[in-house]
Amino acid sequence: MKNILLILSIFLIHFSYAQKSTLIKCGKLLDTKEGKVLENQYILLSGNTIVSVSNTASKADTTIDLSNYFVMPGMIDAHTHVLLQGDITSEDYDVQILKESIPYRTLRASKSAEKSILNGFTTIRDLGTEGAGYADVDIKKAINKGVITGPRMQIATLAMNTTGHYPIKASDYAWEIKLPKGVIEITGADEARRAVRTQIEQGADWIKIYADRGYYRLADGSFRALPNFTTEEINAIGDETLRSRKKLAAHAMTRDGILAAINAGAISIEHGSGMDEACMKLMAEKGVYWCPTLFVNEFVAEGRAKMGSPINLYFQQSIEATFKKAIKMGVKLTYGTDIGGYDWNLAQAKDFTYFVKWGLTPIQAIQTATTTAAELLGMQDKIGEIKAGAFADIIAIKKDPIKDISVLQNIDWVMKDGKIYKN
Numbered sequence: 538m539k540n541i542l543l544i545l546s547i548f549l550i551h552f553s554y555a556q557k558s559t560l561i562k563c564g565k566l567l568d569t570k571e572g573k574v575l576e577n578q579y580i581l582l583s584g585n586t587i588v589s590v591s592n593t594a595s596k597a598d599t600t601i602d603l604s605n606y607f608v609m610p611g612m613i614d615a616h617t618h619v620l621l622q623g624d625i626t627s628e629d630y631d632v633q634i635l636k637e638s639i640p641y642r643t644l645r646a647s648k649s650a651e652k653s654i655l656n657g658f659t660t661i662r663d664l665g666t667e668g669a670g671y672a673d674v675d676i677k678k679a680i681n682k683g684v685i686t687g688p689r690m691q692i693a694t695l696a697m698n699t700t701g702h703y704p705i706k707a708s709d710y711a712w713e714i715k716l717p718k719g720v721i722e723i724t725g726a727d728e729a730r731r732a733v734r735t736q737i738e739q740g741a742d743w744i745k746i747y748a749d750r751g752y753y754r755l756a757d758g759s760f761r762a763l764p765n766f767t768t769e770e771i772n773a774i775g776d777e778t779l780r781s782r783k784k785l786a787a788h789a790m791t792r793d794g795i796l797a798a799i800n801a802g803a804i805s806i807e808h809g810s811g812m813d814e815a816c817m818k819l820m821a822e823k824g825v826y827w828c829p830t831l832f833v834n835e836f837v838a839e840g841r842a843k844m845g846s847p848i849n850l851y852f853q854q855s856i857e858a859t860f861k862k863a864i865k866m867g868v869k870l871t872y873g874t875d876i877g878g879y880d881w882n883l884a885q886a887k888d889f890t891y892f893v894k895w896g897l898t899p900i901q902a903i904q905t906a907t908t909t910a911a912e913l914l915g916m917q918d919k920i921g922e923i924k925a926g927a928f929a930d931i932i933a934i935k936k937d938p939i940k941d942i943s944v945l946q947n948i949d950w951v952m953k954d955g956k957i958y959k960n
């Protein structure tokens with residue numbers, strides 16, 4: 538009798554804790570893995586997890602009818618800055634860092650995070666707080682605890698450069714003023730190792746470095762730059778990062794940053810606007826991801842040219858050819874916008890339009906922000922696909938992005954972790 542009661546009570550406890558099931562009826566469903574659009578599919582969810590995808594309806598506690606929608610996995614933006622609010626010139630940047638306290642910037646960041654999820658980007662890789670310390674750790678924590686609304690986050694905390702090579706530039710101000718910096722600056726391999734270890738201790742998922750600076754165009758149209766790190770420094774960073782099983786992302790525009798960063802272990806090249814064939818070859822060989830951040834360059838190009846720095850205009854003139862060549866050479870492309878580098882009120886899905894204009898099919902373009910980005914983040918079983926066992930991160934659009942990729946700039950319905958954020 539005692540045993541029967543025990544079994545009964547275990548059963549009742551289990552039953553009362555059972556997750557609620559939801560059935561989503563999809564008109565069209567994008568299979569991002571196979572690159573195919575399926576019709577009349579049913580997604581069954583239990584709590585925050587996808588249980589099954591099939592063409593037959595199963596019984597569930599709730600049903601959501603998306604039979605007039607195009608349904609796909611929540612998108613991934615692999616390069617964001619929730620703690621920045623758009624800076625065209627160095628003056629705009631300095632104003633944010635100097636006039637806004639870190640708590641104020643963090644409040645604004647919570648709004649950026651909310652915008653990301655409403656834009657249909659249910660996961661982001663946020664690549665540096667730009668002088669806001671470890672505030673990204675707090676934003677991530679607040680999202681995970683349900684204090685604020687936002688996407689899943691992988692974070693890079695401070696980001697790194699070498700002494701004297703990152704804003705705020707001392708020479709723009711009276712020399713006796715102690716200025717904040719947008720990154721942690723190091724000199725020497727020991728300081729590099731210390732900075733990596735400290736950031737990882739505080740919660741960095743990624744180590745982000747700025748590998749080159751001072752970009753210039755040569756007469757033959759190719760680009761060069763000044764490398765920021767010594768070989769010893771950059772290799773110490775890579776070594777320390779990889780030994781802690783973290784990943785290295787490198788802001789690098791030209792071969793002067795790109796080659797050194799990859800040789801040090803970087804798995805993603807950010808921007809890479811001035812890369813040459815040797816870079817593309819090495820990236821393709823090593824399976825390094827390219828996160829080209831196209832719209833942000835256009836966004837800043839004119840304003841910076843007016844202030845006397847035309848390099849972004851030059852990148853603008855050559856990027857289409859660079860892009861086409863890189864794709865042809867087999868460089869893996871992942872979706873990243875650098876939003877925050879431009880205003881969070883502007884489109885986060887704008888880069889897709891360049892991808893399609895420059896030769897990718899709409900499905901291939903979407904894969905950069907789903908399956909490929911998930912792989913970059915090491916979350917390929919959990920996000921970027923609608924399949925059994927993955928998180929219920931699902932978005933829907935009334936119009937068809939396969940016919941017109943720009944409709945991804947207006948997502949109608951968003952679910953993250955089984956919870957609806959936009960309806």
Ligand SMILES: [Zn+2]
Pocket residue numbers: 616617618664875878
């Ligand atoms: Zn960035």
